[in-house]
Amino acid sequence: MPKTQETTLEIDLSALKHNFQYLKSKLQKNTKFLAVVKAFAYGHDADQIALHLQNLDVDYFAVAYTNEGVALRDAGITKPILVLHPLPVGFSTIIDRCLEPSIYNNKVLNAFVQIAAEKNQKDYPIHLKFNTGLNRLGFSENEVEDIYSKLNASNAVSVKSIFSHLAASEDPSEKEFMMHQINSFKSISEKFKSFFGYQPMLHMCNTSGILNYPDAQFDMVRSGIGLYGFGNSEMENKYFKPIASLKSVISQIHDIEEGETVGYNRAYKSKSSMRTATIPIGHADGIGRPYGNEKGFVIIAGKKASIVGNVCMDMIMVNITGIACEEGDEVIIFDASNTADELAHSANTISYELITAISQRVKRTIKK
Numbered sequence: 001m002p003k004t005q006e007t008t009l010e011i012d013l014s015a016l017k018h019n020f021q022y023l024k025s026k027l028q029k030n031t032k033f034l035a036v037v038k039a040f041a042y043g044h045d046a047d048q049i050a051l052h053l054q055n056l057d058v059d060y061f062a063v064a065y066t067n068e069g070v071a072l073r074d075a076g077i078t079k080p081i082l083v084l085h086p087l088p089v090g091f092s093t094i095i096d097r098c099l100e101p102s103i104y105n106n107k108v109l110n111a112f113v114q115i116a117a118e119k120n121q122k123d124y125p126i127h128l129k130f131n132t133g134l135n136r137l138g139f140s141e142n143e144v145e146d147i148y149s150k151l152n153a154s155n156a157v158s159v160k161s162i163f164s165h166l167a168a169s170e171d172p173s174e175k176e177f178m179m180h181q182i183n184s185f186k187s188i189s190e191k192f193k194s195f196f197g198y199q200p201m202l203h204m205c206n207t208s209g210i211l212n213y214p215d216a217q218f219d220m221v222r223s224g225i226g227l228y229g230f231g232n233s234e235m236e237n238k239y240f241k242p243i244a245s246l247k248s249v250i251s252q253i254h255d256i257e258e259g260e261t262v263g264y265n266r267a268y269k270s271k272s273s274m275r276t277a278t279i280p281i282g283h284a285d286g287i288g289r290p291y292g293n294e295k296g297f298v299i300i301a302g303k304k305a306s307i308v309g310n311v312c313m314d315m316i317m318v319n320i321t322g323i324a325c326e327e328g329d330e331v332i333i334f335d336a337s338n339t340a341d342e343l344a345h346s347a348n349t350i351s352y353e354l355i356t357a358i359s360q361r362v363k364r365t366i367k368k
């Protein structure tokens with residue numbers, strides 16, 4: 001195996017395919033699959049991931065912001081792209097690049113209809129987002145009539161889907177509230193149909209929704225984290241393969257005497273003689289300060305080496321006392337068996353935050 005020579009995020013496209021097929025196996029035959037590739041495909045590499053998924057049978061993509069959709073179009077993505085949280089400043093670009101906006105309140109509805117009309121659009125596809133309990137973005141059920149009046153007066157746009165988002169689909173103790181959200185969504189879709197006279201595509205489930213609420217698949221599901229290899233529960237994680245391995249290398253080893261300190265602010269004080277290794281990855285690469293002071297760890301020669309002292313911008317120091325290793329040896333921050341999920345938990349956060357934080361400075365390599 002070639003040794004890692006610098007901090008590298010290796011992306012395994014066959015694991016991506018495995019996760020996609022596993023998620024697809026959970027769907028009814030006609031349910032469409034939307035791949036969520038916002039935030040650089042959760043920190044991996046949006047272009048490579050989306051291009052690979054486009055060749056598998058993904059129906060739709062979603063990003064959070066307009067510029068992410070533009071980047072996908074520039075990379076050669078031709079399938080529909082839903083922009084989940086567009087802001088009016090990007091509406092003209094949305095139309096120019098054939099992106100499809102989520103419309104979540106009256107202000108953005110008015111702004112989008114106006115721009116679409118100015119650009120002489122007819123039936124430009126929009127997606128209406130409804131709030132069913134997350135209280136983040138979305139219209140409420142009692143706004144359907146108003147939306148109808150507004151859209152009835154213009155033929156510039158047409159509603160291609162209506163959707164909502166679950167607040168805690170991974171948490172079994174929130175089942176009752178999830179059912180309440182699902183039922184509200186059904187009632188919104190009925191109301192929509194009674195005004196508009198047709199039913200657009202309906203979608204509600206994220207990854208954990210697919211796994212835990214099979215009756216709420218409607219016409220499409222939206223999956224992000226599952227594609228990248230996490231099922232949000234110990235039971236489900238077994239069926240997924242994390243697609244990324246974050247590796248680095250030992251740049252320098254130090255022998256530390258009892259009572260010496262390590263790193264900024266002298267935050268670590270050694271209790272006896274010990275060895276540390278300095279690794280070229282820091283908070284500017286996505287390993288945040290909460291991982292410091294022996295919360296987080298890396299794997300060297302198959303053993304856990306905890307982070308001592310504060311995480312620096314470009315480096316961490318880890319305790320390698322008792323681990324047989326030398327300068328130039330490979331370091332695993334996370335991979336398919338030492339998972340990002342586990343490392344994230346060490347700093348009281350979740351896999352989503354750790355993987356999306358891996359900064360653009362870290363080299364990406366693609367394994368086919």
Ligand SMILES: *Cc1c(COP(=O)(O)O)cnc(C)c1O
Pocket residue numbers: 036038084165205206207208222223224225226
């Ligand atoms: C990010 C996001 C998703 C994907 O959620 P996962 O838990 O990663 O599958 C789906 N829908 C919306 C609206 C989102 O913002």
